[in-house]
Amino acid sequence: GEDVEQSLFLSVREGDSSVINCTYTDSSSTYLYWYKQEPGAGLQLLTYIFSNMDMKQDQRLTVLLNKKDKHLSLRIADTQTGDSAIYFCALLNTDKLIFGTGTRLQVFP
């Protein structure tokens, strides 16, 4: 089955860029998503990219997809304290959503 990996923690200074990485094993996914989970809340869809795209930019968010290396990344520009949360990548594979393990982003002043 699909295996989706993320590093567990990332710590950045306020105002810097954050890059959260995700690697996967199955290349048949059609959509690749990034979700944000704040404490005590559900998952909020941040952005997504279709598998035939290499890059998508949405305000402070940039998603990069390297299909050859099976690598997905989320870059957050000008990271703010409100960006502190757990970030999940998720891959859509035949109507099933496979989640990564989540990366906890901590932003310090």
Added chain:
Amino acid sequence: EAQVTQNPRYLITVTGKKLTVTCSQNMNHEYMSWYRQDPGLGLRQIYYSMNVEVTDKGDVPEGYKVSRKEKRNFPLILESPSPNQTSLYFCASSLRGSQPQHFGDGTRLSIL
């Protein structure tokens, strides 16, 4: 307001006592799904439903049941809960399986 509503938000109960977690969506979505979230494991799918009266097993269905008698509701049933089902549970829905999913706020279950 478009939303996915789960109840209860928190529940502490004992081994073997049947419980039901309700999930309701007001977006007329066809696809609904249940996940459990455990530290270091991310979210794992328990069951999903492509439409009314259609349900399928996800990756970790053991010990759970679901039903989809109406489009808006997708309850998760634990017939005989055990401590290894202590977890944070999320319900999600989408227009179709290929569309982005909207999540409820979660239900934290503790089985003693």
